[in-house]
Amino acid sequence: MQIARPRGTRDILPEEALRWRQIEDLIHHLCRLYGYGEIRTPVFEATELFLRGVGEATDIVEKEMYTFQSKGQRGRSLTLRPEGTAPVARAYLENNLHARPQPVKLYYFGPMFRYDRPQAGRYRQFHQFGAEVLGTDHPAADAEVIALAMAFFKALGLDGLQLQLNSIGCPLCRPVMREKLVEYFSVRVAECCPDCRQRFSRNPLRLLDCKEKVCREVGSQAPNPVDCLCPGCGEHFRQVRRYLDLMRLPYTLNPRLVRGLDYYTKTAFEIIVPGAGAQDAVGGGGRYDGLMQAIGGRAVPGVGFALGLERTLRLMEKQSASPEVPGPTVFVASAGETQDVVTKLVGDLRAAGLAADRDYMGRGLRAQMRYAQKLKAAYVLLAGEEELQRGRVILRDMQTGEQKEIRLEDAVNVLRAVAGK
């Protein structure tokens, strides 16, 4: 049996790697424009960080974490990171970033791991681009991270994305919200799905975003969380929307957009692709003013997002053309016993900064030409016995088919000139 890659993982081959490169370049470029600095945290962390930073009652923690014992007698429990925010929050605290000018604006890019059943747009190792603004609860920060996320998609030329927005309040308004929901649902839970009957006691907010038809039906007249916001949260929400309007970022209010955990506060948003099937969310985020304390630090407000890059790639494939795989600038072909010259020439060309390649299959000249074409070489330098006796090689333009003899010693310079380098 051949060894295959683990389930839910992928190999990224050269053609696709180009797209990744394109995306990565864009991420770094955009974040520079928006004033975010890159942070790289370990791919594994103490399990405890996610238990507390993601929430013990979440699917992620309950069944999707790759957790293992570290080596050694008292090896602690470690977990491959299932998301990026908790590690960034941890790093903020651990490196005393609160001592820097606030807010601290960070972005990250890298693999995340979740044990889940793979499906279109869902993998066990997947990549996220995320950004966080730490140390301020100013509504303009909420608007900025949203703007950055949207700018990313726009720069990739992706259309039809929808920004959904909601506010889920703070520990002050949450009890009110909860009470109203309990009141509304208490006489109706019986009709809901089994999951929701459980959620009812644990986390009534979650009843709102259940995808079951019956539950949607039952919840259709449910109180809107936004109506329960305390004055502070209400004002914050108004400000966020005002800033989004100022930046001409359209959004759709979605009162059913909910985060389950207490340290998620105020702004919640999601970016979806209508009609993309089951995995229609390409990104999401929100404010988490309670997170830092939940993982044992001081109270530091934060807001951020995470975008799924596999899903972004998927969209790009549907919506835009593939980038051309660039070929070598020059292919050095051989006719007769000229291998030594070819070897030297390729080396010289490369040393001069020109992308050069050659045959390694012992092909005849005809086959070398065919090969050069398949590689998409712009030029062919033909080292033929006859010409070499006169100190010449042939330069052929593969686009036009024109060719001429040039002096071997001039080859590198001529190529450099003709390739514009």
Place this chain on the structure above:
RNA sequence: GUGGGUGUAGCUCAGCCGGUCAGAGCGCCAGACUGUGGAUCUGGAGGUCGUGGGUUCGAAGCCCAUCGCCCACCCCA
């Protein structure tokens, strides 16, 4: 974790009720054109028919199991 579909050459797939069924196209390599790409023609390499059992005189095709992939549920990115 649940349900449905699927697995034959590198790729896309054909293979009828089990009996020359190991196939096609594309790709790869080569030749025709012995020193010149794109077109055409010809030839070649390449497959334990996902894997392991079972039924049978005989299995790619039937049965069971297992693994992978796809789609959906759940959840998320």
